[in-house]
Amino acid sequence: MTGHLPGLDEGPGRRGAGGRGSAAHGGGAAPWADKLWAAVRVADEYAAVDVVTDALADGLEPESVLLDVIAAVQHRVGAEWAANRMSVADEHAATAINDRVIAVLPTRRPANSRGRITVACVDQEWHALPARLVSETLRLRGWHVDYLGAQVPTAHLIGHIHRTGPDAVCLSGSLPTRLPLAHSAITAVQAAGTPVMAGGPAFGADGRYARLLGADAWAPDARAAADRLAAGPLSRPTPAHQATDDLPHLLDQEYTLVAKSSTRLVRDTFRSLEERFPAMRDYSDEQREHTAEDIAHVVSFLTAALYVDADDVFIGFLAWTAEVLTARDVPARSLLPCLDLLQEQLHDFPRACRLLDAGRSALTPRP
Incomplete structure (x- = not known):
């Protein structure tokens, strides 16, 4: 247990907040992306503005600056946070700088708007x-x-x-x-x-x-x-x-009933975790809040997977979370108790149980 579900950590919306540049279009943009990365990594907004200004002056097309430099750097920000090489504060600072430097790009009213x-x-x-x-x-x-x-x-x-x-x-x-x-x-x-x-x-x-x-x-x-x-x-x-x-599968009401009971599911799962893991009773108020938030994320992704009837939505979230946990030296199996407790509460919901089984299988190492 780490003060979260036993293990989950906070992040920028659970996924990187940026876009990915296109290598096919940005062959000459890579050096500028490296320079912008160096600037945002140390939270130097002035240097970041200079990079974008210099790239434009050097002849790089504004669209390439936007997508192959700024967006590419923002994608790297998300990847670095997930790998535990950037803090949440560093990620927020980098994102704010990338948002700011977009304003450096030229804007003009088109003579003949396309629509x-x-x-x-x-x-x-x-x-x-x-x-x-x-x-x-x-x-x-x-x-x-x-x-x-x-x-x-x-x-x-x-x-x-x-x-x-x-x-x-x-x-x-x-x-x-x-x-x-x-x-x-x-x-x-x-x-x-x-x-x-x-x-x-x-x-x-x-x-x-x-x-x-x-x-x-x-x-x-x-x-x-x-x-x-x-x-x-x-x-x-x-x-x-x-x-x-x-979405005819919604007629079974599983999504509706699970969504309406999400608050109770989070509350009861938290209480059951406390009973099974006595160390949680010594958590600080902040740790308890984070743990409840982490359980809520699991329930939210389970609910979304029920809405579209897709295992990939739930398994994808668990797999990504497992990678984030591993980068923070927390075993991915720390997610399993939460899945077990949710399944105990949702035993009358076949699609929810299927999703929880799939999630458990994805997290359980195979011989």
Whole structure:
């Protein structure tokens, strides 16, 4: 036990907050990415601004500076945090600097706008930098962009659409736990007559959850999103329908019942852990709070996996968490007691038990 579930640690949204540059486009960008990395690693905002300014003066295209330098460095920030080579404070400082240096890129009103695009994060999604990368890429390519930032409530997004009439909405999500909210947003935007392009790790590396939830298009990164929109307008959505029509497995009510009982699941799991691991009784208030948060993350990813009926959502979270724990010299098996206790409480839910079994198998070393 370490003061967390026995073991989990905090991180930047559990996943890196940035984007990944394209090697195919950024051959001349690598030296500048190294220089920017050196600047953000020591939290030197002035040096970081100088790197971006010098790269532009040296002839590197603004889009390459954005995606092959800034985004590439932000991806490295996430990887370094996961490997326990950056603290949360260092990661936050680096992310803030990367967000700041984006403002150095040239902005100008296009003479002939290609159209109007709204870019927003799913409600409760706080990883805003990927969405900003999409926004800035589209601006550089001549689009009028309304960038709404992080955690945009669906009702406010719909109000904005009615006021501005965009040609499409680009919806960004980094955490799979936001997929139910993403589904609601996709359905609502389409009901307003506007097509939706989804992007970000929440929707799967191949976009499978974007398709499952009925998005009109999916893009793996900012460059691909801009390319897809440049290829032609997205098809206008079909008449409105109920979100649950896309996911018939929700009729078994497992998702609904587990989601409604999530607070109780976290509370009872915490109490049972205290009983089975007496050392937890000596935890400080901060350690107890972190432990409860870690259990809540496990329950949240389990609930999201039930929503899309996908083992990969839950197993992927556990596998990533195991890597983070290992980097911090905490055995991944410390997750197992939580899974056991959840299964005891959810024994009447076949899909939940299947997910917990799959998670346990993924964490248990094989001979």
